Amino acid sequence: MVNKNRMNRVAAAMAAATLMAIAVPAATAQAATVAPRIDLRVLVVDDGGGAVQAITAELRDTGVPYTRVDLGSASRPVIDAAFLSDTVSGRPRAKFQGVVLPNENPFGAGSAELAALTAYETTYGIRQFDAYTWAHPEVGLEYTDNGGYGGSLDGTQAAVTAAGKTGPFGYLQGQVAFEDNSPLIMESYGFMAKPRAGYTSYLDAPVPGGTERASLLGEYTHDGRSELVATFAYNQYQQQFRLLARGIVEWLTQGVHLGQERNYFAVHVDDVFAPDARWDKTLDCTPGDYACAGGEGKESTIRMTAADAQYAAQWQTSKNFKLDMLFNAGAGEEWKTENGGTDALTAQLLADKAKYRWMNHTYTHLFLGCTQDVSVSPWTCTKNAQGATNWMSRADISAQIRDNNNWAASHGLTTDRSEIVTGEHSGLKTLPQQPTDNPNLAGAFADNGVKWAGSDNSREPAQRAVGAALTVPRYPMNVFYNTGTNAEMADEYNWIYTSRADGGSGLCEDNPATSTCLPAPLDVNTGFQDYIVPAEARTALRHVLANDPKPHYVHQSNLAEDRTLYPVLNQVLDTYRALYATSAPIVNQSMKDTGVELSRRAAWDKAIANNQVTAYRIGKDVTVKAPSGVVAPVTAPNGTKKQLLLGTTDFGTAYAGTRSAWTAPDLLQSAVTLKLA
Structure with missing residues (x-):
């Protein structure tokens, strides 16, 4: 390790000498008199x-454009002054607003590429994130043998x-626990x-x-x-990274970037008013299936x-969280008829x-796809004499x-008729038996003004079109x-997730x-609370922290009897609110709003991939041009203010200490122009 330290010190000295020798004074002088253009794009140097x-996943999922340089590729571009900057209309241009490196120097001692990056960052005030490195003076830290530690971080608080x-992580309450999901494997190391002089700790x-x-x-x-220096290893799914990812991007881009991030959570309760079939613990299946x-x-x-x-309503109030009730009114009416004409639940x-x-959720929860032959297992689609699939008709769908809409209107329920979830997502393709949508589905959607399914x-997992409607994927x-x-x-759970031997x-x-x-069957008396609840809450929370707006879904049976849903939701919501400041509340939005979000993301990602977006900052002015x-x-x-044709208006909405929005040019404008404070 001493030899490596000496090599790093030699490399630093050589880099400094190289900087003194390369021709940057002219660019520096020009930048001092003419404010440079800083393109809103991040350079990612990837070692795999x-x-x-x-961090690449965070940039991608947030909508931040980036250029990736694969260090392992023989055909990769050389990172030099021409790669990093040029001049546009007489104005110096920095092509990247931030630089992500695997560590402080992935190029090797005396690298001309590192020297070029160093000169570039110094000239244009560009920040660098060292994604993972060890503790040593070259990154502003003492060696770990001087009051530090190196090793497993599992469970570290x-x-x-x-x-x-007060800096980039003000959206957090403060605690960042490192995951420790299994005693059998080491999940984190670092x-x-x-700190030494010049180093400011953000997480300790x-x-x-x-x-x-x-x-x-x-x-x-x-x-x-x-440089922002991380001295712990992580992957894109671990909670410790997910908590810090937003702040890393904000620090790297100095708070101005394309893309936006929210923490979303919505829960759909299917089959409301209808009953659900019950699992038989002896047969290991569900009678009626x-x-x-x-x-x-x-x-x-x-x-x-x-x-x-009553409990559901009280729980919502206590948790300040609204459930989406997906209802089958006809099934409820049938229940009422079969039970004396009254129904206290309804x-x-x-x-x-x-x-x-x-x-x-449709009137009686019928299967809206092909006509099923359930005399065989697995079921198949029936066919007519000509061998064509028999489908539920457009009229019946x-x-x-x-x-269901008419029943809702007659009972004073407020619904958005552009939204629907069919029973079992039926009508949509169901592999392997039904590889295509019911060809009558799109027409029935159009007949009823359905835009989001x-x-x-x-x-x-991907949003797609069903005629004029778009799907909204939901997490089960x-x-x-x-x-x-x-x-x-x-x-x-034991039946599904244990081996035949068990x-x-x-x-x-x-x-x-x-x-x-x-590894062994769960105790049926304690397994739900001890294992299933934390496992499912951890999965749901991972979606919440990943800027993922897709809703989750359960069923009305989970609000009945032992009310199995609430322990999971309580853990998700309580954990989230203990981790995040009030400036970053959970976004609990409708399925329509999620559908709009997903469709906007798809269009944005396509425009970025096709190099159709131009965005840059000059001083306090930000310009964004995208396809019509x-x-x-x-x-x-x-x-930040948004420039209108006449005057300005406040830009965006507040979230996590910044302001953000989906935005487009206003009337008679060809680009979005923002004025930074």
Whole structure:
């Protein structure tokens, strides 16, 4: 290690000597008299490591344009002065507003590329993020043997420092816990170290076995440059990175960049007013399902009660979170008829109707795709005499949509008729039996003004068109529709996720790429609370922290009996609010708003990929030009104004300490112009 330190010091000296020799004074002098143009694009130098991949994912998912240079490619461009900057209309231009490196020097000792980057960053005031490196003086830190630590960070309780809170990480409450999901593997590794002169710590943690704290992330200012230095390894999915990712991008871009980020969470409760079938712990299947051998005559159902509905309303108020109620009015009417003509559940939900968002889930939850032959397992689509698939008709699909809308209107429910989720996402393609949409579906959607149709993210993760409508993928939560109690949940979970030798279905053995077998069956009395709840909450929270607006879905059965949904939601919401400041609330939006967000992202990503976006900053003016009809996501500091044809207006909406919005030129304008405070 001493030799490596000496090599780094030699490299630094050589880089400094090179800087003195290369011709930058003219550019520096010009930049001093003419404000340079800084393009809103990030340079990513990629060594294939997880840390760079994580920050690249953050840039991509936020909508920040970037140029990736693959260090392992023999055909990669050389990073020199011409690659980094040029002149446009007599004005010096910096082609990148920030630089991401795998570490402080991935090019090797005496590198001309590092010298070019150093000169570029100094000349134009560009910041650099060292994605992962070790603690040593060349990055502003003491060696770990001087009051620091190097090793596993699993379970480390780190915290944002005072400087971090007043700086790029002010959207956090402060605590940043490193994941420790399994005692069998090391999930995090890194270095804690004491800062030296010029280094400001943004994240620190207690040194194991000591009484002091040491830094894990901080800013090293030296030689006219600023580097953000991370001394811990991570990947794009780990919670510690997800918490810090927004702040890293804000620091790197100095708070002005294309793209925007929110933390979204919406939960759809399907089958409201209808009953759901119940899992049989003896048969290991669901009686009433065509594939449940021996289930005839053993059918049982789960349905909310009036007390469950009262609890749902109270829970929403206590958590300041609104559920989306996806209803099947016809199924509720059938229940009422079969149970003496009265229904306390419907009466209670209608009494509290203003407290929820309501969405059409079709009138009686029929399968809207092909006509199914359920005499075989798995079911198949029936065919006519000519061998063509038999489909539910456009008229019948339309009636399922229309009748539910009419019932809602007659009972005072406020719905958005442009939204729908069909029962079981039916009508949409269902592999392998139904590889195409019902050809009558798009027409029925058009008949009823449907523009947004919920789909299953586990089947179709991308938004797509269904006629004039667009899908909105939804995440299924592993809180099963056919269970009402904690014990039933644990029993079915065991069946799905344990090996055949342990009494399970072995599905996890057959599909190792998509699921992992439990090492042993869960205790049916404690497994739900001890294992399933934290596992499912962790998965949902990962979506929330990843700028992912897709809604999650469960079923009305999960609000009944043991009310299995609430422990999961409580853990997600409570954990989130303990981690984030009030400036970054959860965005709980409608499915329509999510559909709009996804479609805007798709158009933006296409424009970026086709190099159709021009965006830059000159002094305090930001200019963004995109193709006609493409709305641009932009993030800027508080106090930013948007230039109108006459005068200005406040830009964007406040979130996480910045302002951001999807924005387009106003009347008679060809570009968006922002005035920074």
